[in-house]
Amino acid sequence: xxxxxxxxxxxxxxxxxxxxxxxxxxxxxxxxxxxxxxxxxxxxxxxxxxxxxxxxxxxxxxxxxxxxxxxxxxxxxxxxxxxxxxxxxxxxxxxxxxxxxxxxxxxxxxxxxxxxxxxxxxxxxxxxxxxxxxxxxxxxxxxxxxxxxxxxxxxxxxxxxxxxxxxxxxxxxxxxxxxxxxxxxxxxxxxxxxxxxxxxxxxxxxxxxxxxxxxxxxxxxxxxxxxxxxxxxxxxxxxxxxxxxxxxxxxxxxxxxxxxxxxxxxxxxxxxxxxxxxxxxxxxxxxxxxxxxxxxxxxxxxxxxxxxxxxxxxxxxxxxxxxxxxxxxxxxxxxxxxxxxxxxxxxxxxxxxxxxxxxxxxxxxxxxxxxxxxxxxxxxxxxxxxxxxxxxxxxxxxxxxxxxxxxxxxxxxxxxxxxxxxxxxxxxxxxxxxxxxxxxxxxxxxxxxxxxxxxxxxxxxxx
Numbered sequence: 001x002x003x004x005x006x007x008x009x010x011x012x013x014x015x016x017x018x019x020x021x022x023x024x025x026x027x028x029x030x031x032x033x034x035x036x037x038x039x040x041x042x043x044x045x046x047x048x049x050x051x052x053x054x055x056x057x058x059x060x061x062x063x064x065x066x067x068x069x070x071x072x073x074x075x076x077x078x079x080x081x082x083x084x085x086x087x088x089x090x091x092x093x094x095x096x097x098x099x100x101x102x103x104x105x106x107x108x109x110x111x112x113x114x115x116x117x118x119x120x121x122x123x124x125x126x127x128x129x130x131x132x133x134x135x136x137x138x139x140x141x142x143x144x145x146x147x148x149x150x151x152x153x154x155x156x157x158x159x160x161x162x163x164x165x166x167x168x169x170x171x172x173x174x175x176x177x178x179x180x181x182x183x184x185x186x187x188x189x190x191x192x193x194x195x196x197x198x199x200x201x202x203x204x205x206x207x208x209x210x211x212x213x214x215x216x217x218x219x220x221x222x223x224x225x226x227x228x229x230x231x232x233x234x235x236x237x238x239x240x241x242x243x244x245x246x247x248x249x250x251x252x253x254x255x256x257x258x259x260x261x262x263x264x265x266x267x268x269x270x271x272x273x274x275x276x277x278x279x280x281x282x283x284x285x286x287x288x289x290x291x292x293x294x295x296x297x298x299x300x301x302x303x304x305x306x307x308x309x310x311x312x313x314x315x316x317x318x319x320x321x322x323x324x325x326x327x328x329x330x331x332x333x334x335x336x337x338x339x340x341x342x343x344x345x346x347x348x349x350x351x352x353x354x355x356x357x358x359x360x361x362x363x364x365x366x367x368x369x370x371x372x373x374x375x376x377x378x379x380x381x382x383x384x385x386x387x388x389x390x391x392x393x394x395x396x397x398x399x400x401x402x403x404x405x406x407x408x409x410x411x412x413x414x415x416x417x418x419x420x421x422x423x424x425x426x427x428x429x430x431x432x433x434x435x436x437x438x439x440x441x442x443x444x445x446x447x448x449x450x451x452x453x454x455x456x457x458x459x460x461x462x463x
Contacts, residue, residue, distance in 0.1 A: 002348050002431070003127045005090040007031045009119035014110060016102020019076065019214075020063055025098035027080075029118055032091035034125035034430075037274055038084055040067070040074045044097040053081060055272035055295035061288035065269055075100035078268030078288070079190075083111035085271050086181030088120065090127055106189035106214050108264055112182055124430045126348060130302050132279030138294040145283075145290040147266075149298070152280035154178075159263040159283045165193070165219045167245035171259035181267070187253055188260035191215035198226060215257065216247040262286050273298045310444050313343050313351060313423060320345055321388070329388055329397045335361040338381035339424070342388060349427045352385035356445075358418040373416035378451045379407065382441035386426040390437035390459055399462055405436070406456040413449050420445040426455075435459040 013028040032039070038053035049072045051057060057067040064076035077094075080101050084092055086108065094101075104110040137148040154177050162170040175185055192214055218241045230239050230247070239247060246252070254260055266283050269291035277298070283291070321329075321342035330337065344351040356373055363371040383404060391397035416422060426441045436458045443451040 002428075004431075005034055005123040005125045005127050006088055007033075007091045007121050007123055008089065008115060009121040012114045012118040014102060014104070014114050016104050016110075018098060018100030019103035019106075021075070021098070021100045023098050023100065025096060025100060025102050027102060028095040029115060030093040030095060031121060032093045034091060034123045036091045036093075038081060038092055038094065038271065040077065041093060041095045042072055042074075042097075042099070043095050045072065052274075053077065053272055054274060055292055055299050058272065058292045058296070061292055065272075065288045065292055073099045076103070077101055078265050079104075079106075079108045080111050080268070081271035082181070082264045082268030083108040083115060083186065085267050086178060086186060087112060087115045088178070089115065090276075091123065103190075105187075106191075107187050107261070108185075108268075109187040112186045124433075126428060126430070128275060129278050130273075130275045130298075130305075132277060136298065136301065138290060138297050140287075140290045140293070143285065143287070143290070145285040145287055147281065147283045147286060147290055147294040149277065149279040149281045153278060154280075155277055156280040157263050157266055157283070158281070159259050159266060159286055161259050161262050161285060163193070165217070167217045167219050168193075168258060171256040173256050173259035173263045175263060175267075185260050185264050185267070188257050188264050189215055189250075189253070190261055191217060191258050193217050193219045194222060194226070195220055198229075215250055215252070217258075218245050218247065266291055270295050270298070273302070275299075275302050307449075310447055310449060311351075311423070311425060313353075315341075315343070315353060315421065317343075319343055319353075326388065329391050330384060331398075331401050332384060336380075337384070338377060339384050339388070342385075343423070345389065345392065347428075348431075349425065350385055350389040352381070352388070352424040352426075354381055354422045354424075356416060356418055356420045356422060360418075363418065371418050373420075375410075375412045375451065378412070378416060378422070378443050379410060379441075379453055379455075381422065382424045382426060382443055382451070382453060383455050383457055385424040386437050386439045386441060386455060387457060387459070389426060389428075389439075390432055390435065390457070393432055394435075394459070400435075400459040401462055402457050402459050404455070405458050406454075408454040410451070410453040412451050414445070416443075416445055416450055422450070429454070 008031050011030050015026045018025055040051045042049050051067055051069045051074050057069050059068040060066050065078045067074040132149050132151050135150045139146045156176050158174045160172040266286050272295045319341035339352045339354055341353045362374055366374050387402040423444045426439045429438045429440055438456045441453050441455050
């Protein structure tokens with residue numbers, strides 16, 4: 001089933017404070033065009049530079065995930081990215097007047113509320129997924145942290161945490177479908193151990209914190225000096241430790257809130273892959289470093305597979321359409337009919353095939369003594385394949401003609417010679433509407449991609 005991309009219907013803004021910088025920040029979510037993904041815009045800087053939510057821009061993960069592009073920084077975007085994924089969004093612009101996103105209550109709760117207020121807008125484009133076919137893993141040998149993803153029909157995430165402390169113990173959390181995020185994961189707050197908090201305070205690195213945006217687990221005896229420092233840092237007259245081992249003024253939302261927040265972080269960090277995943281993620285002792293390293297690995301694998309993937313079809317099977325059926329649908333005729341068979345077809349894609357022989361008329365002049373199939377003919381063959389897809393949507397295709405509207409991003413990779421068998425795969429970029437077919441087309445031969453193009457054609461009734 002095809003799932004369409006989504007953005008938000010209206011702009012919506014939040015204000016808050018950065019956890020580490022302590023600076024006030026205004027953040028605005030804005031609608032974004034199809035296939036643009038998530039991007040951050042620093043409106044406080046000259047030229048309003050854009051930093052895409054891309055794992056390759058991760059520069060450090062010491063205190064959250066931090067991005068940098070051409071010297072422009074974005075700090076702690078993971079809770080916002082998790083909210084965007086959890087709200088079923090694909091394309092959103094996030095404007096900021098500071099480098100660090102607001103911490104709010106340390107969860108994704110307020111971001112989800114803002115995005116729901118903005119409303120969901122379905123876009124005229126199909127969402128792309130990376131379907132996991134085998135186990136992929138990344139291990140941080142230093143910490144023993146590990147993330148794997150395995151085949152699954154849904155995007156599922158399981159996190160397991162064990163910090164070796166009695167106060168927190170071992171926890172795990174599972175999300176079986178992204179639809180669970182809003183109610184089960186979004187309000188899980190960030191947490192810290194007392195020994196970490198002391199270090200951050202000593203180095204002036206937690207200026208925007210208070211007891212409402214971080215759960216503090218007391219994993220050591222708390223001294224009078226530390227208690228006074230905490231009172232000063234959090235602006236409280238009194239601070240105490242609850243029987244469950246956390247500082248007061250906070251009540252846990254869930255017994256395993258720490259594991260749920262780690263799951264939230266995994267979703268936010270893996271959003272940096274840039275492609276939705278259909279697979280089950282299992283994260284053992286996750287953290288921003290292992291999360292983003294895994295995201296980088298996945299992004300690289302997806303890019304390589306998209307670049308090199310050559311689909312394999314059994315050409316010995318009976319075709320979906322033979323040449324007679326093709327000619328009953330397409331208006332083209334020899335010598336300008338460049339498809340022999342249709343192998344597959346669905347609502348969103350089609351696969352065609354052509355046997356290239358020396359008897360092709362174009363080989364007479366292209367080129368004498370060195371026959372090479374012209375690139376324009378390959379493009380035409382891809383277009384004819386897509387033409388069958390769109391003509392198949394009308395009850396009387398014999399009464400229609402197909403016309404090119406646009407050809408973009410054409411690339412020729414390898415020569416096509418007599419004796420080659422060409423296969424053409426065309427996939428819809430947007431749903432067919434008013435007889436217009438906008439598709440991404442690829443041509444393969446000899447186990448290689450030989451040509452690709454973005455094509456747009458329209459069918460019109462014969463006059």
